[in-house]
Amino acid sequence: MKLKPHHFHFLFTNLLLLLYQIHHSQAQPSTYGYVCSPNTNTSGYPCQTYVFYRATSPDFLDLASIGDLFSVSRLSIAKPSNISNPSFSLLPGQGIFAPISCGCNPVQNKTLNFLSFANLTYTFKKDDTFYYVSTHHFGNLTTYQAVEVVNPTLVPEDLQIGSDAYFPIFCKCPNITQLQNSVNFLVSYVFQPGDSLDSVASKFGVTKQAIVDVNRANIGPFDTVFVPVAKLPHLNQPPGVAPVVGVVEKKENKGAVVGLGVGLGICVLLLVLVCGFWVYREAWFRRSMEEEGLKEQKLEKGGRKYMKEMEQNLLLADVSDTLDKYRVFEIDELRKATDGFHERCVVQGSVYKGFIEGKVYAIKKMKWNAYEELKILQKVNHGNLVRLEGFCIDPEDASCYLVYEYIENGSLYSWLHEHNRGNLKWKTRLRIAIDVANGLQYIHEHTTPQVVHKDVKSTNILLDSNMRGKIANFGLAKSGCNAITMHIVGTQGYIAPEYLADGVVSPKMDVFAFGVVLLELISGREAIDEEGRVLWMSARDVWEGTEEEKTRKLMRWVDESLLNESCSAESLMNMMGVAIACTNKDPSKRPSMVDVVYALCKGDDFFYEISSNDFSTSSLKAR
Template identity: 70%
Template structure:
């Protein structure tokens, strides 16, 4: 669901640029203000050949590669949130640009080399992520969410956690991207429901309740994707989180059997720790509980994930860590 146009954008004119610059004046000393000519040259006139996805382009300026996001709405709120956050598990904002001709706003981010988690899990890649890498990705995301939930004032709710908004760097470490729907402050009610089907928390969809627990729910769906290799919503419109009933019921042997049937076949072939996957599956199901108060906090989630004996790579005898990928 696309965020509606609002504020000053879309009407054109120099006055609008002045007003918008005034709105983001607090950001001027923290971020580089790019010129529109720099962005046009970097992206070959916003050519499709430079398009990464959606309205995000890859461009090189002064020898540095950036991800350039063309906004369809006023970026003031996003900028105000981004200037408050600084964490290694969040994609870093490097600067912004306001086109004096039409008032369009552009956000310029660090370029994250290995693309989205969604493309690694669901794309037609010849290599798949092993369990240790998936668990490390889960911990990175959890750390980023714990930071915005617990260490910003007021708290920030991302509101759009999904595998396509998780980017992987050259070392296959995860960074949370796209704060376009983020809200500063929580426990609010909104009538304007935005988000992506399959990840939206039931209380937000039904009543518009905005809280950190909606991020916890969405994170739980990402955990289910990491374990199963399945999409958050299938071709028939059925959501992944609703398919977990009964998997962890009964004796240990039954749980293991059911989980093996449900999880990504690549992980079964990898002979990874079933105890580790069982622990994360238990956590994922807790995260997608329909009752928000019964979901764990991000503090609890980080603690639970970090207890796993699969958190770190095993170091081989020659001191070289194994590949984070499984060749298919």
């Protein structure tokens, strides 16, 4: 993309950075990020931590825009940053603390295994580049080289407006020793040209040596350093600046006061007349109610209306801290978008396709109170999860609607088992498997408390225009794990044995269901056949015997459409091995999703040169 003149206002600082890199290249850390170990017993990953972010003109001078950038609410920034009013504007360079979820993530690179970062999704706008977004938007909290590593399929010189990319924000989690020494956070801080170790230590109330111990002695401008703190320091913020909207001149105020006085006088007169009419009407109506049954019916109707209003108000109160993150739609908007929820707009079940202001959405009508699902969705943000755009509460009956991004190519189930059967190439299937694994890893490792989806299946995996997988439908999701429930829900063929037998809810039940999805991708068979036989049981018969016997049986068992491709038996065996491990009857012997992502990514097929046509849907559409 071609740079515009407004991009060059930070040219001087970037020249300083370039000179520093030339003269101090030996002392620099890897521009790809910070290597980590996924061993949660010693490393402390994943964790909730903070970055120190500086407000940037002109795009990021308010908490709403910064919250959108980091996918958090305004309140979650205002509280730790000592900002009394989240609606106030910020001054350029004003420092704040933004919360992030830091994880030790596997990367699809042959020389790098795991890097420590918070995985944020960014949607490209006109003239954006990896470099510009990293330095200007995210304030050098990442580098364009790191962005290229975590987005191996994107071409930096050909970024499409509206497309998404992952931006890895550098972070670290305290290890077990640091936690025992009361280091609760390692705050990500970008070293400025005028900074020194002494000044940074003073800002955070720690010692210079404490910073050196966590980082290294040679720290230069625009390096990300990690400041060890027991608690966040108190930021002395300047007085807030009220938003420009609503500011008027004194002369206009005077006229407004006069007009307001006249208006109030008229309103009071009208109110008196309306109240008099209402009193007369009520008296006449009560006299006309001769039967006691009519009175009871009126009371019952009023009670139901009151209860519905209470339910609506309670739901709004429950999600009040995320109202700035999601759009609250009006019910009339949704009715217009779906032609009155007409059946021709139905996508699947109670999900409708609707157009609002020229943009297409998926509108889900809830059959129950949506509070639990909203509570889960407000905690998650990842490119492999279907994004919630907003919600609506119908004031008539307090029913709830969730408004999601619209995913163009429908469910994985339809591509494997219905009209598109056989059109999924092996590389596309592998890419989808890795996408879903990344999404599950995120909800298992990067949310606190962790989230269990509980309903992973091919119908809940949607494919976008680039055939990238996204996990949908968090209606059964559970926040927290290792719980016991007597109410067993889910889909036959995907339910883990320990959940079916004892009601044990844990991330390992998602791992089991994901293993079944892998078996669907390999075989083209459904999770349960017409005779009631489950796929994961029949797969275990394939995986018996010597390696040669396994390979021979697998080649007879795989989807016939894959036999016409050049996909290697080694790649098929690799995915089959992961699927068998995931569907182990003993949950303690199943791998974590971190291990699954790593195992799927290490296959050689994934590192072959992937052209943009490999994931094109133009040749895959049903005729």
